[in-house]
Structure formats: structure tokens, C-alpha cells
Amino acid sequence: GDVHQALSPGMFAQHGVVRAAEALARAKAEIAARGLTVTVVQAYDGYVVAQRKYATAQRAAGEADHFLDLSQKLQSGGEVANSDVIKAKIQDHQQLRNLQEALLTMNKSRLDLAVLLFPDFNENFTVVDDLRLPDPLPAFTEVQATGMKNNPEIKAALAALRQTDQQVKVAWMGMLPTVGIDYFYGIDANQFAVRDRNGLHNLGYSAGATLQFPVWNWGASYSKVKQADLRRQQAHVELGAAQRQLLANLRSFYEEAETSRAELESLSQSAELASDSLRLTTLRYQAGESTVLEVVDAQNTLTQARNAFDDGQIRFQVALAHLQTLTGTF
Numbered sequence: 001g002d003v004h005q006a007l008s009p010g011m012f013a014q015h016g017v018v019r020a021a022e023a024l025a026r027a028k029a030e031i032a033a034r035g036l037t038v039t040v041v042q043a044y045d046g047y048v049v050a051q052r053k054y055a056t057a058q059r060a061a062g063e064a065d066h067f068l069d070l071s072q073k074l075q076s077g078g079e080v081a082n083s084d085v086i087k088a089k090i091q092d093h094q095q096l097r098n099l100q101e102a103l104l105t106m107n108k109s110r111l112d113l114a115v116l117l118f119p120d121f122n123e124n125f126t127v128v129d130d131l132r133l134p135d136p137l138p139a140f141t142e143v144q145a146t147g148m149k150n151n152p153e154i155k156a157a158l159a160a161l162r163q164t165d166q167q168v169k170v171a172w173m174g175m176l177p178t179v180g181i182d183y184f185y186g187i188d189a190n191q192f193a194v195r196d197r198n199g200l201h202n203l204g205y206s207a208g209a210t211l212q213f214p215v216w217n218w219g220a221s222y223s224k225v226k227q228a229d230l231r232r233q234q235a236h237v238e239l240g241a242a243q244r245q246l247l248a249n250l251r252s253f254y255e256e257a258e259t260s261r262a263e264l265e266s267l268s269q270s271a272e273l274a275s276d277s278l279r280l281t282t283l284r285y286q287a288g289e290s291t292v293l294e295v296v297d298a299q300n301t302l303t304q305a306r307n308a309f310d311d312g313q314i315r316f317q318v319a320l321a322h323l324q325t326l327t328g329t330f
Contacts, residue, residue: 003183010173013166020163027156034152034325041321042314043113048129049310050106056306057095057102063299064088064095067282071292084292091296098303131313133268134261134320140254143327147250150328154246157239164232171225180210250326257319260312267309274298274305 071088074080114123137143148154187193189202196202214221278298284290324330 001185003185005181006178007181008173008178009176010170013169013173016166017163017170020159020166024156024159024163027152027159030152031156031325034328038318038321038325040116042318043109043116044127045131045314045317047106047109047113048127048131049314050102050109051127051129052310053307054099054102054106056303056310057099060299060303061092061095061099063278063302064092067295067299068092070282070286074286079288080292087292087296091299095299131310131317133264134316137254137258137261137320138330140251143254143323143330144247144250146330147246147327148243151246151326153242153326154239157235157242161232161235161239164228164235168225168228168232171221171228174224175214175221177211177213180212181207182209183207246326250323253319253323253326257316257323260316260319264309264312264316267305267312271302271305271309274302278302 068085068088068091071080071084075082075085110123113127114121114125117125183205184207185205187202188204189196191197191202194201194203278295278301281290281295281298285292285295
């Protein structure tokens with residue numbers, strides 16, 4: 001048996017390289033996990049919004065049916081021309097097509113979410129529509145401080161810098177002498193036995209040590225030092241770039257989330273106003289005070305307003321998810 005241990009000045013530095021590599025791997029794993037969160041938010045809220053749009057399309061189709069029936073009754077009474085009924089039929093057909101497209105979009109978004117949720121393809125799930133008017137965002141200074149502290153890109157850049165620092169030390173230590181220690185235990189005899197025929201011990205041990213001095217390696221050690229130093233300089237540059245990019249992304253994602261949230265209130269009011277507009281326009285049409293084109297326009301405006309509000313909500317959720325990839329949850 002032989003127990004061997006090599007001792008060199010660069011052992012602890014090499015250990016530092018490994019620890020820095022582990023920290024770098026953890027930071028990259030966190031980056032991937034936060035990126036996955038954005039994907040899940042897009043798929044989940046996309047399915048929720050698709051359900052809402054399908055419900056909106058159902059209401060629009062019902063309103064078109066109601067208006068078609070109303071125009072036919074008014075035509076029977078001689079109050080409107082046949083052109084109004086034709087326009088109402090065209091609108092009814094269009095809303096039915098929109099309903100079919102909304103159903104297709106909803107089914108596709110459900111399949112996209114199912115792919116993310118289960119290791120085996122499975123559609124046996126339901127989602128909760130928890131989209132609502134979100135709370136105000138924290139102040140940008142607070143978000144910036146959180147981002148500088150918890151950003152995995154910065155953690156990865158710092159870990160890479162520490163790794164290159166340790167690699168420089170390892171390269172320099174390669175120019176120093178190393179020690180090798182060996183401890184041997186066993187039988188060194190012609191007979192495989194603890195004692196020989198004369199009763200002497202065959203089983204024994206010995207130890208030895210070697211000291212190696214690097215004398216000449218054709219400049220390889222200096223080349224390794226130079227390479228390690230260049231990698232360290234590159235890591236410094238990448239850290240500075242990551243810090244600047246973080247500040248730019250924080251500002252961009254924060255403004256995107258802030259703007260989309262501010263627009264939600266306006267979009268909600270527009271949807272309510274469009275609903276009132278359709279109701280009043282339909283009443284005016286029954287009274288002979290508005291045209292069929294005004295009613296159709298009011299119907300389309302209501303559908304667009306409702307869909308725009310739903311799109312605004314998913315836009316905010318995705319913007320918030322992008323922002324939290326930089327800061328973590330707040």
C-alpha cells in the first residue's frame with residue numbers, strides 16, 4: 001500500500017479557484033431560474049388573458065346576435081332599411097369568426113402552458129385568474145439598491161473575477177518548489193507471510209519525501225502567468241460592463257413596468273366608457289337617432305377596449321417579471 005500526498009504552494013489557491021467556479025455555477029443557475037420565471041409568467045398569464053378574450057368574444061357574438069334580431073324586428077316594422085339588416089348580419093358573421101379565433105388562441109396557449117407544467121404532457125389542470133390592478137411599484141432608488149445587491153449577473157461576474165484572481169496565484173505558485181510525501185506499508189519479501197521461516201517480520205513500512213525545483217520549462221510558467229493575468233483583466237472589464245448594463249436594464253424595465261401600470265387605469269376606464277357607449281348607442285338606434293354604422297362601431301370599440309385592458313395587464317406582469325430577474329422578488 002502507498003499513501004501519496006503532493007504539497008505545493010498553489011494548493012490553497014487551487015482550492016480558491018474551485019470555490020469561485022462553484023459560486024459562478026450557482027449564479028448561472030440562478031440566472032436560468034429567473035429566466036424560467038419570465039417564461040412561466042408569459043405562458044400562465046397568456047392563458048388567463050386568452051380565456052378573458054374568449055369570454056369577450058362570446059359577449060361580442062351575443063351582442064351581435066341581439067343587434068341582428070333588433071334590426072330585423074325594426075325592418076319588419078318599417079323603421080329601418082334592409083341595408084341595416086345586411087350590415088348587422090355582416091357584423092354577426094365577423095363576431096362568430098372572432099369567437100372561433102379566440103377559441104383557437106385559448107387552446108394553443110393552454111397547450112403552451114401544459115408543456116411547461118408537467119414532465120409528461122398533461123392537460124388536466126386549471127388556472128386562477130388573479131390579474132387585478134397591481135399595487136404601486138417601490139421607488140426606483142429602492143429597486144436599484146436591491147438590484148445591485150441581488151443581481152445574479154453581477155454575482156456571476158464577481159465570481160468569475162475571483163476565479164481569475166486565484167488562477168493568477170496558481171500560475172505564480174507554479175514557479176515554486178513542490179514536495180511529495182509517500183508512506184509505504186506492506187510485504188517486501190520472497191514469501192507472502194507476516195513472518196518468514198526464521199520468524200523475522202516480513203510486514204513493515206517505510207516513508208520517503210521528494211523535493212522538486214522547477215529549473216527550466218522553456219518559458220511555459222511565465223506564459224501561464226501572462227494568460228491568467230489577461231483573463232483577470234478581461235474579467236475586470238466584464239464586471240464593469242455588467243454593472244453598467246444592470247443600471248441601464250433596471251431603468252428600462254422599471255420604466256416599462258411603471259408605464260404599463262399607469263396605463264392600466266386608463267384602459268380600465270376606457271373599457272367602462274365603451275360599454276356605456278354601446279348601451280346608449282343601441283338605445284339611440286332603437287329610437288331612430290343613430291345609424292347602424294354607429295352601433296357596429298360601438299360594438300367593435302368595446303371589444304377592442306376590453307382586449308386592450310387584458311393585454312395591458314399581461315404587459316405589466318411580464319415587465320414586472322423582467323424587472324425581478326434583476327432584483328429578485330420585492
